Amino acid sequence: MKKILFTASECVPFIKTGGLADVIGSLPAVLDREKFEVRVMIPAYTIIPEQYRSEMKTVCYFQSFFNGRDRYVGVKELVRDSVIYDFIDNEEYFGGSYPYTDYYYDIEKFCFFCKAVLSVLPSLGFRPDIIHCNDWHTGLIPVYLKTEFAADPFYQGIKSIMTVHNLKFQGLFNAKVMSQISGLPIELFTIDKLLTYEDGNMLKGGLVYADKITTVSETYAEEIKTPEYGEGLDGIFRARWHEFRGIVNGIDDVVFDPATDSLIPHRYTRRTMLTGKTKNKLSLQKKLGLEQDDSVMMMGIVSRLTEQKGMELISRVLPELMASRVQLVVLGTGEAHYENVFRSAAQAYPGRLSANFTYSEEISHQIYAASDAFLMPSRFEPCGLSQLIALRYGSLPIVRETGGLKDTVIPYNQYTGEGTGFSFLFYDSAVLLDILRSALKTYYENRKGYAKLQRRAMDQDFSWAASAKVYEEMYDEMIGE
Ligand code: ADP
Ligand code: GLC
Numbered sequence: 001m002k003k004i005l006f007t008a009s010e011c012v013p014f015i016k017t018g019g020l021a022d023v024i025g026s027l028p029a030v031l032d033r034e035k036f037e038v039r040v041m042i043p044a045y046t047i048i049p050e051q052y053r054s055e056m057k058t059v060c061y062f063q064s065f066f067n068g069r070d071r072y073v074g075v076k077e078l079v080r081d082s083v084i085y086d087f088i089d090n091e092e093y094f095g096g097s098y099p100y101t102d103y104y105y106d107i108e109k110f111c112f113f114c115k116a117v118l119s120v121l122p123s124l125g126f127r128p129d130i131i132h133c134n135d136w137h138t139g140l141i142p143v144y145l146k147t148e149f150a151a152d153p154f155y156q157g158i159k160s161i162m163t164v165h166n167l168k169f170q171g172l173f174n175a176k177v178m179s180q181i182s183g184l185p186i187e188l189f190t191i192d193k194l195l196t197y198e199d200g201n202m203l204k205g206g207l208v209y210a211d212k213i214t215t216v217s218e219t220y221a222e223e224i225k226t227p228e229y230g231e232g233l234d235g236i237f238r239a240r241w242h243e244f245r246g247i248v249n250g251i252d253d254v255v256f257d258p259a260t261d262s263l264i265p266h267r268y269t270r271r272t273m274l275t276g277k278t279k280n281k282l283s284l285q286k287k288l289g290l291e292q293d294d295s296v297m298m299m300g301i302v303s304r305l306t307e308q309k310g311m312e313l314i315s316r317v318l319p320e321l322m323a324s325r326v327q328l329v330v331l332g333t334g335e336a337h338y339e340n341v342f343r344s345a346a347q348a349y350p351g352r353l354s355a356n357f358t359y360s361e362e363i364s365h366q367i368y369a370a371s372d373a374f375l376m377p378s379r380f381e382p383c384g385l386s387q388l389i390a391l392r393y394g395s396l397p398i399v400r401e402t403g404g405l406k407d408t409v410i411p412y413n414q415y416t417g418e419g420t421g422f423s424f425l426f427y428d429s430a431v432l433l434d435i436l437r438s439a440l441k442t443y444y445e446n447r448k449g450y451a452k453l454q455r456r457a458m459d460q461d462f463s464w465a466a467s468a469k470v471y472e473e474m475y476d477e478m479i480g481e
Contacts, residue, residue, distance in 0.1 A: 001035070001036065002035060002037070002129050002130075002476075003036070003037045003038075003039075003126065003127065003128045003129050004028075004031065004036050004037070004038050004039070004128060004129065004130050004132060004475060005038075005039050005041060005117075005128035005130070005131045006028050006039070006040045006041070006134070007041045007117050007132070007133050007138045007141060008020060008021075008024045008040075008042055008133075008134040008135065008138060009042065009043065009099060009100075009110065009113075009134075009135065009137035009138070010024060010042065010099065011024040011025050011040055011042045011085070012025025012026070013025060013052070014042065014045075014048045014052055014085070015045055015047070015099055017099060017100075018304060019165065019249070019385040019386075020134060020135060020166075022249075022252070023134075023165070023216070023249055023385075024040060024042070024134060025252070026250070026252040026255075026464060027250075027464060027467075027468065027471070028040050028083050029080075030250075030464040030465070030468045031468055031471070032468075032472060033082060036472070036475070038084075039084045039085070039086060039126060039128070040083060040085050040086070041085075041088060042087060042088070043087065043088050043094040043099070043109075043113055044056070044074070044076050044087030044088055044089040044090075045094045045096075045099055046091060046094060046095045047097060047099075048087070052078065053076075055078045056078045057077055057078070058074055058075070058076050058077075059076070059077045059123075060074070060075050060120060060124065061073065061075070061089070062123065064115075064116070064119055066112055066183070067108060067112070067180070067181045067183075071090060071092075071112070072089070072090050072091075072092075073088070073089070073090060073116045073120060074088075074089035074090065075087065075089065075123070075124060076089050086120070086124065088113055088116045088117065090112065090116070093109040093113075094109070103173070104173065107178065107181065107202070108181050110136070110137040110138075110140075110171065110202065111140060111178070111181050111182040111202075113137065114138060114139070114140035114141045114143075114144060114182075114202075115144060115182070115183070117131070117138070118141065118144055118149055118155065122154055127158070128158060129158065129478075129479045130159045130160065130161060130475055130478060131145070131158060131159070131160045131161070132160075132161045132163065133160060133161065133162050133163065133210065134165060135163070135164065135165050135166065136169055136170050136171035136202045136206070137171065137202075138162075138206065139162065139170075139171055139202035139205050139206030139207075140182060140184070140202050140205055140206070141160060141206070142160040142205065142208075142209035142210040143188070143194065143205040143206070143209045144184075145158060145160055145209070146209050147184065147185075148183065159212075159478050159479070160206075160210045160211055160212075161210055161211065161212045161213070161478075162203075162207055162210035162213050162214075163213075163214045163215065163216070164214070164215040164224070164382065165215075165216055165382055165383075166308075166382055167215075167224055167230070167233065167382070168231060168308065168380075169203075170196075170202065170203040170231070170233070171201065171203055172200070172202075173199060173200055174198060174200070175195055175198060175199055175200040176189075177200075178194075178200030178202075179200065182200075188205075192208070193205065193209075196233075203233070204233060204236070207236045207237075208236065211243070211478060212243050212245075212474065213240060213243055213245075214245055214247055214474075215244075215245075215382060216248065216249045216383035217246050217249070217383045217403050217404035217407045217408075218246035218247075218248065218407055219246070219402070219403050219404065219406045219407050220246055220381070220382045220402075220403035220404060221245060221246030222246070223402070224237050225238045225241070229380055245474075247467050247470050247471060247474075248407055248408065248467055249383040249385060249388070249404065249467065250388075250462050250463050250464035250466070250467050250468070251385055251388045251389055251392065251462050251463070251464075252464075253392070253462070253463040253464075256365075256389050257392070258276065258368075258369055258393050258394070258458075261369070263361060263362045263365040263366065264280055264365050264369040265279070265283045266279040266280050266283065266369075268280075268369075270394075270458045273394050273451070273454060274451055276369075277369065277370065277372070277394060278294045280366065280369040281294060281298055281370040281372075283366070283370070284298075284366050284367065284369075284370040285327070285370075288354040288356070289351070289354065290327055290329070290351055290352065290354055291327070291352065293327075296325060296326065296327050297325070297326050297327070297372050297439075297440060297443045297444065298327045298328075298370060298372050298373075299327070299328050299371060299373045299375050299398075300328075300329050300330075300331075300367040300368065300370070300371030300373070300374050300375065300390070300395060301328070301329070301330045301331065301332060301367075302331045302332065302364045302367055302368070302374075303331075303332045303334075303386065304332060304333065304334045305332040305333060305334030305335055305338035305339060305342075305357075306334045306335055306338070307335075307379060308378060308379055308380060308381070309376065309377075309378050309379075309381075310376065310377035310378045310379055310400060310427075310432075311334075311335075311341075312379075313427065313429050314375065314377065314432075315338065315341040317429050317432055317433045317436065318341070318345050320433055321433070321436055322345070322353065324436075324437070324440050325440075325444070326352070326440060327352050327353070327354075328345075328354070328375075329353075329356075329367050329371065330342050330353070330355045331358070331360065331364055332356075333357055333358065339355075339357050342355035342357075343355055343357075368390055368393040368395055369393050369395075371390075371395040372395060372396065372443060372450070372454075373396045373397070373398050373439055373443075374386065374387060374390035374395045374396065374397045374398065375398050376390075376397055376400075377398065377399060377400045377424075377432050378399070378400055378402060378403070378405060379400070379402070379427055380402055380403055381399075381400075381402055381403040381405045382403050382404060383403065383404030383407075384399075384403065384404045384405050384408070387399055387404075387405055387408060387409055388462040390457075391408070391409070391420060391421070391457040391458070391460050391462065392457075392458060392460075392462065393458075394457055394458045395457075396412075396420065396421045396422065396439070396454060396457055397420075397421035397422070397423075397457075398422045398423070398435060398436065398439055399421060399423050400424060400427060400432075401423045401424065401425045405423070406423070409421040409423055411423040412439075412442065412453060414438075414442070417449060417452065420453060420456055420457040421457065422435050422438060423435070
């Protein structure tokens with residue numbers, strides 16, 4: 001059996017703030033269980049719902065020296081779908097009402113997490129062949145493996161992978177302080193290793209020391225080799241191009257299935273899509289206080305309200321968009337500035353625009369099911385899962401051709417009728433407005449053609465099967481037969 005350990009800061013269903021949690025919650029469970037023994041390690045946040053916490057058993061604990069004193073390191077464990085989930089326990093670090101706190105403290109607690117992931121392995125009697133690390137929170141694991149832990153025979157030969165889900169976040173802090181906290185010698189904080197300008201950079205450490213690097217779509221893999229998208233690290237992706245690749249994400253096609261989804265009021269299949277979606281539209285209109293109108297085009301947004309997601313463009317086109325016959329439903333949390341934009345728009349267009357600033361699985365599923373189109377004009381998008389979910393629910397994505405959006409949405413061609421959504425390239429509000437108008441025109445003037453696109457969208461296969469195979473091949477290649 002080959003042993004794979006996934007590590008990350010989030011994992012569905014225990015804790016989620018974004019798509020990273022969806023990936024860690026679904027990919028490990030679909031790997032071939034005849035060949036791979038799989039474990040997942042995340043922090044034991046005290047805000048993980050009680051239904052899971054009560055299932056966890058403490059399997060080991062000890063004191064370990066970290067950042068100036070001895071600290072408690074425990075492991076709580078539970079098993080789901082024959083995947084073992086280990087939770088690194090330390091209430092001082094992982095208490096609190098949100099997984100991320102302030103900038104400094106996040107650095108300290110994820111340095112602790114990285115070290116703890118490696119320290120607990122002997123007590124668990126689990127020696128992975130590969131540690132698959134995800135995003136900056138786990139960036140120091142490949143570094144520790146090849147430095148502080150390298151002399152210990154237990155760790156020798158363990159390989160590591162660093163997967164980038166979002167290059168925007170790198171885990172930066174003053175190099176001297178990071179050296180002190182992490183216990184990594186200051187000599188490692190040079191420009192060819194952990195340093196960018198004055199700062200220690202946890203993700204960079206992972207990218208330099210991991211045996212392989214991946215990101216979550218082929219187009220994003222190409223984009224981040226350029227200064228425009230590379231966030232200062234493009235040189236590493238270019239230098240390590242032969243150990244670096246993009247593998248597109250999938251979605252959990254059991255959780256996201258309009259035929260069985262218990263969170264939506266009316267279930268539907270490809271065949272009953274039109275009536276099913278209309279019923280869901282009427283229900284959502286009622287629930288959110290929108291005008292009851294089964295023939296109006298409804299657009300949905302389920303997103304972090306940040307610049308990455310193209311919120312700047314959306315705010316600029318809102319007045320023109322709302323001048324058309326359309327309803328807009330927004331669900332998201334994020335920057336106050338964008339919340340204010342949507343809050344005033346909801347007042348300006350009562351009954352036609354609903355803005356919901358909360359995190360809700362239930363409303364999100366209901367928006368995917370009720371909407372005719374899904375708006376996601378991201379400035380950059382490593383993969384994007386929301387557009388994949390939208391496709392599965394027959395809500396046509398309106399996206400910018402970047403990263404995973406480019407790889408997963410086929411643009412509508414009015415001459416051939418092909419496509420699964422609408423897309424544009426230039427990050428410009430006039431261009432977005434054009435594409436919004438073209439979607440509206442298609443919807444109102446060619447409802448049959450639009451329905452055909454919706455069925456085709458639902459037919460796309462974005463389950464994990466294909467991508468899981470690519471990961472398995474990479475693991476095989478790294479471990480050897
Ligand atoms: P990112 O990880 O960059 O935020 P993705 O598209 O990869 O973007 O994943 C976002 C995930 O989070 C999707 O599953 C989406 O449905 C969900 N999501 C985003 N905002 C909310 C919200 N306010 N309520 C419920 N789910 C949300
Ligand atoms: C990040 C990216 C998103 C991607 C997700 C899962 O949050 O912003 O594009 O889908 O990670 O890989």
